[in-house]
Amino acid sequence: MRRVVITGIGAISALGRNAVEFWAALEQGRSGIGPIEGADRTKLRFQNGAEVHGYDSAEYFEPKQADYIDRFAQFGVISAREAIRDSGIEWTDENRESTAIVTGSCVGGQSTEDTGFVDLYMYQKPRVNPLTIPRIMANAGASHISIEYGITGPAFTISTACSSSNHAIGHAFWMVRSGGVDIALTGGSEAIFSLGFLKAWEAMRVVSPDTCRPFSKDRTGMILGEGGAMLVLETLEGALARGAKIYGEIVGFGMSSDASHITQPSSSGAARAMRGALKDGGLAPEQVGYINAHGTATQANDPTETAAIKAVFGAHAGKLAVSSTKSMHGHALGAAGALEAVATVLALYHGVLPPTAGYRQPDPECDLDVVPNCARKAEVEYALSNSFAFGGLNGVLAFRRGED
DSSP states (O other), X not given: OOOEEEEEEEEEETTBSSHHHHHHHHHHTOOOOEEOOSSOGGGSSOOEEBOOTTOOGGGTSOXXXXXXXXXXXXXXXXXXHHHHHHXXXXXXXXXXXXXXXXXXXXXXXXXXHHHXXXXXXXXXXXXXXXXXXXHHOTTHHHHHHHHHHTOOSOEEEEOBTBTHHHHHHHHHHHHHHHTSOSEEEEEEEEOOOSHHHHHHXXXXXXXXXXXXXXXXXXXXOBOBBOEEEEEEEEEHHHHHHTTOOOOEEEEEEEEEEOOSOSSSOOHHHHHHHHHHHHHHHTOOGGGEEEEEOOOOOOTTHHHHHHHHHHHHHGGGGGGOEEEOTHHHHOBOGGGXXXXXXXXXXXXXXXXXXXXXXXXXXXXGGGOSBOOBSSOEEOOOSEEEEEEEETTTEEEEEEEEEOOO
8 A cells, every 4th residue: 555645735715815815814723704795695594605706707717618617516626727837736647647536516606506596497598508517516626626737637526515615525535545646636626605495595594694703602504605625645655756845744534324214413424434534544543632513513524423432532532633724615515525635635734723713612612622713823644624514424534643
């Protein structure tokens, strides 16, 4: 089995237009949550979201190109460009063939789909935009990245609700580790601020009326977010041979299915995924020092995740730092795992653990060290990043700090 390292990172989110801005906000505990701008919030019971503020596709794409790419896929391409640039990879015909693109997205081109329905049903237009299908397909981001860079290896998209990106990154990791490919570009993207989709979340009654306070007793629900994040994965041998900067290493990936309820989380299912990641990475629970939690700030998720962590780590759970960066970048659904993977890798790389922002009241059911409100300096060697999705589909990544 080959060792797999991270040599490039890209991100766009409510916290900034690149990975540097993203990390700076996390380190400062600064939230990107604010009044929704992308939809008419007067028609919603909740008012706040974590959007990419002031985004203009013309800054990144020619008009004709932008016509083909929905906002969600644009975020994927933008973060891929940054990750590739950051990695310093020089493309050849040979490495293009041995590179995989594996992305995650929960709902694909939601804004395009919503616009089409409005045109068809409200305005009674006889036809929809002829580019609707290539814009809404969930694999559009992977396809446009492949076209832009001429990458001819495997390219596909995984859609498992809020675990989409973790499943994508985990499978990309396994492909590189096993020798199926030498390089992988992986992560996810999402853009969900269209009125129809927001009304669907309103009906779920899990969105907060104000902000996201994971693990805090006074939490009132999640805050929806958007964005994209991508990682460049390659073999340790290949990275060292070309003198690449190494941010860290992926050492394990675990998956499970709750097989219990379509929306209510299961602590046993979450625990199985964490144990799977530890086993895959050959790690003892005591080696882990930090967990980037799924941490949605719903009444159901946070105590369930706490129980799962205690079940896996036992007495060591009290020594773990566990924070939810969704408190700052929101819950970006299929892109959440990608943003949180970047947050976890950079936490290990910089020796700083991002906080759980907005935390106010201890909850006896969530009695973990949640790194409340302020980032913390800590030299941690191993960390997990959790994603637990509707449908009971769980994915957990295990990371190791890069060697000096």
